[in-house]
Amino acid sequence: MSSSLKNLSDHTAKNIGDMSGKKFGILVSEWNSEVTESLYSGAFETLINNGASRENIIRKDVPGSFELSLGAQWMAQQDDIDAVICLGCVIQGETRHFDFICNAVAQGVTDVSLKYNKPVIFGVLTPDNQKQALDRAGGKHGNKGDEAAITAIKMLSLGSY
Ligand code: DLZ
Numbered sequence: 421m422s423s424s425l426k427n428l429s430d431h432t433a434k435n436i437g438d439m440s441g442k443k444f445g446i447l448v449s450e451w452n453s454e455v456t457e458s459l460y461s462g463a464f465e466t467l468i469n470n471g472a473s474r475e476n477i478i479r480k481d482v483p484g485s486f487e488l489s490l491g492a493q494w495m496a497q498q499d500d501i502d503a504v505i506c507l508g509c510v511i512q513g514e515t516r517h518f519d520f521i522c523n524a525v526a527q528g529v530t531d532v533s534l535k536y537n538k539p540v541i542f543g544v545l546t547p548d549n550q551k552q553a554l555d556r557a558g559g560k561h562g563n564k565g566d567e568a569a570i571t572a573i574k575m576l577s578l579g580s581y
Contacts, residue, residue, distance in 0.1 A: 437577035439471040442502045444572060445495035446477060449508035451484040455550070458557035459507040459543060462565030470573050485510050485544055486521050489528025496536035503539040503572040504532070507565060509557070512548045522546050539575035543568030 444467055448460050460479070467477055478501070482491040485508030495504045506529055512518045525544055533540035545564055547553040555561045 435574050435577050436470060437573075437579075439467070439573055439576070440473060441476075442472060442576055443476040443500050444472060444478070444569075445492075445498075445501045445504040446479045447488050447491045447495065447504065447506045448479060448481050449483070449485045449488060449544075450481055452509040452511060452550070452553065455509040455545065455553045455557045456507050458554070458563065459509070459545070459565035459568070462558060462563035463505055463507060463543065463569040464565075466566045466569035467573070470570070472573075484508070484521070485525050488525050488544070489532060492529055492532045492540050493535075496532050496538050496540055501538070503541070503576055505541045505543055505568045505572050507568065508544040509553050510544065510546050511550060511553060512546065518546075539572050541568045541572045541575075 446460060446463055448456050464477060468474065480491060480495065482488055488506040488508055492504045492506050495501050508525065510518055510521050526542060529540050529542045543564055545553050545556055547556065556564050
């Protein structure tokens with residue numbers, strides 16, 4: 421369970437390589453758009469602040485988090501895309517679909533990442549309510565969009581083994 425005091429998006433600056441030539445795809449779910457737009461802003465700014473170029477950040481929207489997997493596949497199969505960041509928010513109290521959607525997108529994102537051998541990042545919030553979501557989308561617990569972007573950067577910096 422997350423700490424009530426911690427900025428959950430804190431990270432260390434180590435292991436960050438040169439991102440100037442890297443191309444990023446960002447997928448944004450339209451469900452809970454107040455939250456996902458904040459996630460996008462955080463991810464975009466973090467990429468720029470770490471050396472990515474605006475023209476190398478490609479945004480596409482999908483209807484809901486469930487569609488992130490296929491959207492990620494469409495992006496990852498493009499040779500010039502180096503990493504894909506999937507942003508969504510599934511609020512537990514609002515849907516009995518919660519477990520189905522969360523499990524499906526987590527598995528789908530993993531599958532795409534392994535199939536295309538590229539970082540495909542799970543930037544999906546799974547809170548109990550909208551307040552918890554906003555706390556993690558630029559609020560008191562940080563921004564999971566930042567965290568998703570820095571994860572993509574760190575994975576690209578690692579390169580392949
Ligand atoms: C249907 C649905 C529901 C009830 N809740 C959410 C949600 O909280 N967050 C989200 O991203 N998407 C939700 N969806 C939509 C599904 O992700 C998907 O778009 C539809 O089931 C159609 O495949």
